[in-house]
Amino acid sequence: MAPADIAPETVGEVVAAVLQGAKYASVDAALIAALASQELAKGRKPKDAIKEVKSRLHQSVAAYHAGRPDFAAWRERLAQTTGDEPLRAACREVMAMHHSTRERLPSLDTFYATVLGDLSGVRTVLDLGCGLNPLALPWMGLPATATYLACDVDHAQMALLGWWLDFQQQPGRAFVCNLLDGAPHTEDPVDVALLLKIVPCLEQQDRRLAERLLDQLNARVLVISFPAQSLGGRRKGMVDTYARRMDELLAGRPWRVDRFDFPSEVVFRLFTEQAHE
Ligand SMILES: C[S@@+](CC[C@H](N)C(=O)[O-])C[C@H]1O[C@@H](n2cnc3c(N)ncnc32)[C@H](O)[C@@H]1O
Numbered sequence: 001m002a003p004a005d006i007a008p009e010t011v012g013e014v015v016a017a018v019l020q021g022a023k024y025a026s027v028d029a030a031l032i033a034a035l036a037s038q039e040l041a042k043g044r045k046p047k048d049a050i051k052e053v054k055s056r057l058h059q060s061v062a063a064y065h066a067g068r069p070d071f072a073a074w075r076e077r078l079a080q081t082t083g084d085e086p087l088r089a090a091c092r093e094v095m096a097m098h099h100s101t102r103e104r105l106p107s108l109d110t111f112y113a114t115v116l117g118d119l120s121g122v123r124t125v126l127d128l129g130c131g132l133n134p135l136a137l138p139w140m141g142l143p144a145t146a147t148y149l150a151c152d153v154d155h156a157q158m159a160l161l162g163w164w165l166d167f168q169q170q171p172g173r174a175f176v177c178n179l180l181d182g183a184p185h186t187e188d189p190v191d192v193a194l195l196l197k198i199v200p201c202l203e204q205q206d207r208r209l210a211e212r213l214l215d216q217l218n219a220r221v222l223v224i225s226f227p228a229q230s231l232g233g234r235r236k237g238m239v240d241t242y243a244r245r246m247d248e249l250l251a252g253r254p255w256r257v258d259r260f261d262f263p264s265e266v267v268f269r270l271f272t273e274q275a276h277e
């Protein structure tokens with residue numbers, strides 16, 4: 001059966017059950033519904049679909065958090081801090097609570113300087129599946145007038161990040177977006193789209209998703225990265241595997257590509273055709 005043929009009330013039943021638990025209460029219902037439809041389409045009973053959806057949400061969203069996120073406490077920590085260095089220290093502390101940003105912390109002082117430092121005229125950044133990465137704003141070296149658009153699937157997390165952008169007086173917004181539904185619409189092309197360590201995660205949800213995003217995203221520069229190690233810390237040839245995946249994704253796209261290797265992450269920077277206009 002195709003996911004679209006599943007009765008909406010059965011999907012609704014699974015979504016309601018998943019949202020009931022505190023762990024997924026603020027996750028975007030559209031993502032839960034999409035995963036529920038996929039699981040029900042495999043012929044699973046609602047009870048089994050609920051279990052599978054929770055397990056997949058754990059893998060692609062919750063497993064990155066070091067414990068239950070305390071967005072209110074993090075906001076308080078950031079809000080109470082003044083001065084550039086103390087604020088950077090507070091940002092590091094909070095970023096350490098999400099595995100993805102935590103892995104990047106040892107390279108943070110060079111990461112954005114390397115990846116964005118030589119790009120001129122960056123007026124808009126779109127951070128897809130952002131996790132807590134917007135807290136790295138103090139390291140990004142963006143113009144104070146640049147618009148930062150951040151999206152992910154958790155309402156409470158995006159509320160914190162929306163507050164953070166205001167607190168930093170950085171124009172932009174943080175919003176909930178399920179990338180299974182495609183790239184978020186932006187009025188104008190963006191200068192830089194960040195897809196940091198999200199491709200493996202998204203491809204577990206839909207094998208063709210990264211390909212579709214590359215077609216849909218209207219960005220001058222795409223920054224796509226892959227983890228160099230698993231969440232458990234094993235490296236097992238991951239960089240080579242992901243470099244081959246990147247080659248596949250780039251087939252037929254005549255874009256200039258730069259590659260940067262950091263200890264925890266390999267980064268590909270793609271200059272799309274718009275960059276050469
Ligand atoms: C490996 S983490 C990367 C976080 C961040 N980009 C970074 O590198 O620090 C993957 C992120 O993708 C988000 N995610 C998973 N599925 C998603 C979906 N369907 N749409 C949007 N974001 C999603 C997760 O919530 C998580 O924050």
